[in-house]
């Protein structure tokens with residue numbers, strides 16, 4: 001606290017990212033990074049871009065990337081004007097909160113959900129109402145049929161991993177024609193079906209995705225949103241009032257290459273899914289209850305042990321998982337799916353406990 005701070009800053013409750021420990025040889029299963037790494041073609045594209053052109057500003061529109069993303073979704077009839085790109089989907093989400101979710105009614109999101117949402121509400125002074133997930137940690141579309149200034153939820157949800165079928169997403173869209181419904185699809189490529197296919201049917205739908213998880217580029221900071229041109233225009237207006245160049249030359253080049261290497265992407269996703277199913281079975285054998293996951297992590301609890309205690313003991317063995325000290329989920333651990341060696345270490349570590 002300092003007398004130089006604004007009132008707003010004094011009251012902020014910032015997001016706390018999962019830790020990035022500096023120790024070597026850790027089995028790091030706490031921040032949902034993809035263990036398979038980015039496509040070699042991404043690295044090559046970035047290396048090609050490492051030249052004197054770095055003295056020039058990048059394309060403020062990121063047009064080549066928008067064109068690539070639109071082309072990638074051409075089966076859903078997406079054109080480049082329906083695409084917005086930003087510095088990680090966290091930045092895209094920030095613009096969404098400010099430009100599309102700030103109205104005079106509270107926005108709705110699940111009680112157990114991405115913990116950045118309440119942080120943005122604080123930063124942008126947006127009222128919210130949290131909607132409890134069902135007892136089985138699912139989103140019930142009927143709970144989203146009340147007056148609101150907008151709706152946002154991750155699908156698959158984080159940190160539960162549970163996926164809401166597109167029919168239910170449509171229920172929510174149809175019940176809320178007067179507000180924007182944001183579907184945060186950070187994990188959709190690990191077995192869910194994207195709502196991008198619904199964009200041309202619903203002018204109130206905005207889908208947000210990231211290259212951090214399935215495309216293994218958390219370090220490059222690229223995210224995007226797809227929706228009706230009017231929604232995208234709102235995001236452009238916010239962006240050009242904040243930072244005209246959110247994506248640097250290296251990020252733009254790497255992101256385009258990531259979409260072009262479809263084979264690498266598909267192999268990486270199926271590798272994660274295969275390991276997720278195995279880890280789920282092995283955790284169940286050890287007595288864990290594991291929620292059905294369509295993400296690159298599982299959310300699990302053990303009836304005989306506290307979540308925080310398990311996390312602390314794993315840590316002593318150099319295995320880091322994420323524990324949330326929050327109502328309803330304090331017994332759970334969120335465990336990122338790693339390489340098969342890392343997953344073996346996890347199972348062995350748990351077995352030893």
Ligand SMILES: *Cc1c(COP(=O)(O)O)cnc(C)c1O
Pocket residue numbers: 087088089090091114154158184186209210211212218221222223
């Ligand atoms: C990881 C994650 C993001 C943020 O992704 P970045 O593109 O790395 O900023 C957004 N939403 C959810 C639900 C996430 O888990």
